[in-house]
Amino acid sequence: MGETVLYERTGHVATITYNRPEVLNAVNGRLRQELNAAWDRFLGDDDAWVGILTGAGRAFCAGADMADGAGSVGTFEGTFWEKPTINSFESGLELFKPVIAAVNGHCLGYGFTAALACDFLIASDRATFGFPEVRLGVPTIVGAITLPRRVAWADAMELLLTGERVDAERAKQMGLVWRVVPHDDLMAEAHALAERLVASAPLAVRATKEVAVRTRNISWVEAVRFGETMRLVAGATEDATEGMTARAEGRTPDWQAR
Structure with a gap:
């Protein structure tokens, strides 16, 4: 797909991988563009029936790259705002093929929002989750819309308003994570689920x-x-x-x- 996002299809299962491991897969302008293109490719590929979203290295996605304002946060008339695009998966792309998030490490901000957009969230026992935006002086927008629809109000507000992280087990207790598995088994578990899904029409x-x-x-x-x-x-x-x-x-x- 590109240098910052990898797209690989094996059989009917497509794997989309954030690929900036040197910066914990933080989202800059180029990654965002390549990620949107990857989702567009998945959407239009008739032979891709199930998707897996994951990250290279020790992080799933650490959120926006603060050194690059073209990531997920920009400025408008002196105030911060998120810039969803029409083909942005985390911001509501209409995609009815099942998608699995295989969360292999830090899952923060933009990455957490993308994981929440997936149908299944399988987490490594090394994964962490959080919305750190308020600690940086900016609001969480799409995550603030989706998170309260997934978990109890107080659990959602804890993550959104403190900016703190939770580990995989706490995330599972909240109902954010479907399964927690040993780190080395993560991708095998994701692919096993994908194969179960492609057995259906x-x-x-x-x-x-x-x-x-x-x-x-x-x-x-x-x-x-x-x-x-x-x-x-x-x-x-x-x-x-x-x-x-x-x-x-x-x-x-x-x-x-x-």
């Missing part, structure tokens, strides 16, 4: 995730109507026919994402 998986995402804040009747519409759309695919045929014939389905 990819279009049905995306339709199911889209229903889950879009129906969170609408009425029950609207949610069911939307879900049933998605069922009709997914049911008309070649994969839906293949799934039923494979079941009748007692064999493993051969999904084509069509």
